[in-house]
Structure formats: structure tokens, C-alpha cells
Amino acid sequence: MAHVNDVAAYILARIGPMTAMKLQKLCYYAYGYHLAWEGRRLFPEQFEAWANGPVSPVLYAEHRDRFELDDGDIAGDPDVLDEGERESVDIVLSNLGDLSAHDLSTMTHREPPWINARTRARVGPLDRCDESIDDEEIYTFFDALVAADGRQA
Template identity: 45%
Template sequence: MTVCDAAAYILEQSGEMTAMKLQKLVYYSQCWSLVWDETPLFDEAIEAWANGPVSPDLYACHRGKFKVGPGAIQGNPANLNESQKATIDEVMRFYGAKSAQWLSDLTHLEAPWQQARARAGVADGQNCQEQITLSDMHEYYSGLGSEPEKA
């Protein structure tokens, strides 16, 4: 399964949204998959861009678009297994109604994005291609007690 498969599933389930919101929902899906399923949802990297976590591979699929909808991302939701769908469904239940800006602001408050930016030595607002590591994601999100729990 790829990041674009996950994004296509999110769009199929939720309909049109901003590209920025899609990026944040894919990021949180990856984070919670690491915690709940103890495996990455997809192999593509996520980087600590100025506006929060971004998958460059997914960005390449929606570059230049403000909003994306079902069918806009070249991914195949059928590539997800039931556990992967359940993880994304729970992420969507918790984060899906939030605005893109709210999600972006939240990622800025959390350690994985901050740690990647610190490793890169960049200031707020500066471009950055530092990868947010799976270990940083797992360590941080597994330590949260008040976040969603997978059914």
C-alpha cells in the first residue's frame, strides 16, 4: 500500500477537502498505525515542511491544487486491508471534522514535527525537507493517553 492509496481511501470516504487537510490526515493515519498496528501504513517519507508534515510523494499527486476530491489522487483504496481501513476510519472519526489550519497548528505543537525541524536547524516558516522519523512518531503518539483509541 502507498501513501496515495491511503489518500484515495480518505477522499473516497470523506469527499473533497483541501490538499493541506489531506496531508495532515495522512500523517495522523501513519502515526496511529504505528501505535495501534505496530507497523507503518505506507513506506513513503513524511517531511517537516513549514506548514506541518507533508508527504512529498502525495504532494506530487496534488501539486497546484487547493482542493482535491475522490478520484483526484492516483491511488487505489482497494489496496488497503481491513485493519488499515479501520485505522484510517478511527483517525477520520477523531480528526476529520477539524479544519486544515487547526490540524496544521496541532502538528506544530507536537514533538515529531518539532524534532525534525530542530535536526534541520531551520526557523519557523523556513523550507525544510527533514524527514519525520517513524520512531519519533511512534514514541510521541504512543505516549499520549487522551487521543483516539482504535476499536
């Protein structure tokens, strides 16, 4: 199984420079869709419901204090992704990769997994939060999207 840093390195290798926030959101969407499509986690690390949307603290530790990231900036191995993992990430990138970090963050703010985690934590819109986003809620949300739209992200 890949790790979040491997997926992040794969994304940067595939589409090049982007903000750290955009990378976090693309990893989240790849995780969610992969969970729905393959019935298994893309990586073992979890996301937390931070103010700007889902964030993997493990990935954040890799890019802390950096705004823009490029291929080679994340210590991960893109080659460890198996065929199903690469396919999931590639579909997400082809459908969401052109969106801005702000657009992706706004999307997550309208979705139940992030909203529910923030509600559980009883925090305001801009408050710090380290509440984990529940995998079952992620699966339920993305599975419903897949059922409604087919395989497309």
C-alpha cells in the same frame, strides 16, 4: 502494504472534498496512529517537516498546484488497504476528519516529531525544510497518546 496515495484516495472516497493541506495532515495522523496501534507502518513513504506541518513529498507530487481535492483526484487504489489499515484510517477520520486544515496543522506544530525534525534541520518557522520526520519519534509520540487516551485518535 498500501502506499500514501492509496490512503489519500481512501480518505477522499470516505469524506469527500478537502484541501490538499488537510489531506496531508489526515494521512500523517492516520500513519502515526496506525504505527502505534498496529506496530507497523501504514505505508512506506515518509513525511518531511515542511513549514505548514508534515508533508509526504510523494503525495505532494500528486496534488502540486491544487488547493482542493475530491474523490478520484489522487491516483491511488483505496481497495488495497487491509482491514487493519482501513480501521486505523476510519478511527482517525471519525475523530479528526471534521477539523480544518489549519487546526490540524496547528496541532502538528505542537508535537515533538515535527518540532524535532525542524530543530535538526536548524530552520526557522517559515523556512523551507526537507528533513524527514523520524518513524521512531512518530511511534513514541503516538504510542504515548494511545496509552493516555485508549484507542481513540
